Amino acid sequence: MKFDRRAFLRLGGAACLPLLVPGVRTWAIDEETATTAALGDRVLILVELQGGNDGLNTVIPFRDERYKKLRPKIAVADSHVMDLGNHLGMNDAMATLGESWEAGDACWILGLGYPQPNRSHFRSIEIWETGSDSDENLTDGWLGRLIGSAAGDPTRAADGIVLGGGDSGPLHGDSTRIIHLNDPIQFTRQARAVPDIAHGKDARKALEHLLEVQADIKRSARVIEEKRAKAPALGVQFPQSKFGKRCEIAASLVTSGVPCPLIKLSHGGFDTHTDQLRRHPQLLTDLATGLAALRTALIASGDWDRVLISTYSEFGRRANENGSEGTDHGTAAPHLLLGGRVKGGLAGAQPDLGTLEKNDLVFTTDYRRLYATIEQQWFQLPANPLISRGARPLPVLREKAL
């Protein structure tokens, strides 16, 4: 899809009119109520593949001769490809997700990217996290904006929970309340010793931040403790990898009913400039086994229909391999959606290996179509030009659960 910035500006200009006209405030208030109501008990679990996942060795155009020509040393052998149809296959390092694929609750969105791709880790992840154009700098994360006026709902444990390191990225916002945690039991125990200190706006920004974090700890710990006290055990074996443990905590938070609409997990190490055939499958295996266990736990607890899992990453990698049996920073890549309401299969279009731009894939699907899907179809919010930027949702979710 071609994304027109001018069109957005016009759209945005029109949408802000009510705010500028004195007395016309109803629109904004409606919006607020709509956000709170619509988020409901739905949960979005974001999985950041840190470093830039190599899309071509994840969802593989294995029937395309050019794939093996571009990657004489690091192409995934046909024997390690699980056929997904449409001449595409999944790296069999992710075989544990086969069950989900068969059940039809896994969807690969192909060719996600944006025009004028930036190949810096930091800049490109910032683009993905803020939902900006390539040449535009925004401060808030796109989900921070999505949650917007509904942020800080005191009945929630937090607006977002970041598990096991990494920054709050897409969840970041002026008013969003984010907590980072490694271990919920330790967290609640230590939080009890923290004193309540009144806080508010302060010219001393660093102090203001500290006191906010301190208050968030108190509040979140209270809610998490209360919910977990009543929750039954998970009864699912999670892998002992770092990522597997994070998935386990995410599962325990969701199944115990800790109210929090956004959870972010990160999975690091995808910057495979070297030795990719050894490193990349291991990364994919960790990803797949962790997510598969998470899926099993959420199905068992009956929460699968209210959870949507989505991966994202700063970019895919260069189509041709480099001299060190790895790949350099690239552009478009596929991403995975999982959940009880996901319409399984392939969506979007696979970038053509015949029309590379400086050896890079050309994106086929603006990444904000994924955001539009989450905004309008998952959280059922009205299209907000500041979030989905006029992009159309993708047909990847079901009205009703399976």
Add this chain to the structure above:
Amino acid sequence: MTRIPVLAELDSYLESMIESMTQSMKMKLRLPAIARGGWLLTMLLVTTLVSGQVEPATAAEPAAEPAVDQKIATAIGIDGARHLLGRTIFGAPLDQLQHYSSQTREEAVDSLLETLTTSAVTPLPSWASLTPSKIQQQRGKTAESRKAFQKSMRRWQGELRGWWARELISTPSPLTERLVLMWHGHFTSEMTKVRSAPAMLKQNQMFRQLCSGDFRQLLHRVAVDPAMAIYLDTRRSTREKPNENFARELLELYGLGEGNYSETDIQEAARAFTGYRIDNRTGELRRIRRRHDASEKTVLGVTGSLTATEVVDAVLAQPACAEWISRRFWIEFISPTPDVKVLKQWAQALQQEQWSLRALLRITLLSEAFWSEQNHGSLVKSPVDLVVGTIRSLKLEKAPAGQALRTLSRLGQQLFDPPNVAGWPGGHQWIDATTLLGRRLFLTAEIHNLAILNQLQQLPETDLRPPTNDPESEPEMMNPKDSPEMKGRRELPRRIKARERRRFMPQVLRELEQLWQSLGDTADARSLRLQQWLLPFKPVGTVVQRGSIRDRFGSVLLDPTYQLK
């Protein structure tokens, strides 16, 4: 990497409407200020910020500001000393603070700069004397020997971390270590990827040697540093397939900053960095002619058959380079929001001073912005600031370095392993729910353990050695295990037995009580002095003046303001 909010250029009515809309949605547009040419507006904004439209941090300060000259000529006082030492040498014991407090800004800064050195005092791990060929020999060629080598390499890595932690804690020149840490975060290499402890040590020593020297030399050395060549893949880059990793970071993070180069510059520079390999005999980086791309390239406007050296020179020739380094100094020592106008002045001065980093540090520390009341407590202490600073301030240096190391890692600053090539993001990001709780744990339970171990380790060795069959006495091993190096120096973290706690805690508390008594004549005076020594401004929580000695110190250390500098 800090961005300053600026107003977008208003080129049409339509866009001006967007502007008000984004503002009303609390969405700030931000632009890397210089890059977008909108920096005039930025300056305006920053000037208003700095010139005090924002409420000053300490409202209690006298309203009438003395004239600038006079202010510079007078003694910095205890507040000034805490501010200066907190930001340059991780804080200090009270006597040192008092020593500096009677000096003027210039005297204090110059006597600090006099402490700068180029080498460490902690004895190096034993493997540091092995030659590169000897190390290659140890590595061997069989699968078995390699496995064994990997195991000892893991041990070496732990020893290297312990070595630096010890240096940070005990060095007579903490300012040098402060700069080494800064460059380690700027010219990042992660040991988890580099693996070679000797290469990481070599890099760390290189930073120590050049940390306050000539920046040009530093950048040239970084470009051919073996650990860096491993970390950013230069050693694998060939003429046929250049690897862009180092070239990109050289321009984006190390030398210029985003917006000051093009993608083509990166691709061309990457070709210049092809063919460099680590020589196994010398351990140095060497250019292999047949692997190197000697054809013509153009990087940042310089054309020729460029090599690494010439690309670094091209970077240094860019005006953005000196500004980028000035920015780093501002963010490290002053506040998260640099004043672009001042950076430009510093950049010019840096070049006039033959790129002397010592001169730039002096300029930074004597700048009005550094001393501005508004910037007191505007920086969040890094884990090293907090842990090493507390240990140094309370004189607990005898406690095992490994104990401190473990806390640093838990608080998000594993030495030799920044999270990614951009180094530790720092600032607000040091503090989240997990790390804030970890910091509190350090300031309660762990600090007591450190104090006990500090007592305990002053005893002769024979008094210490626990019976070997006592499982509780087994020191808690850090990764790597069995480090004779660190065990010999009693640097491993260890659990404290109940018996030891009973024996040493009273002494710890007695000494703390003595320290308390020395702070002043009345409880009020003592408490005030303690706060002046340790906190950047008034505490926000309740400070105890008359409770147990633990509470009197604890309530100050646990006040949120102690996390700031």
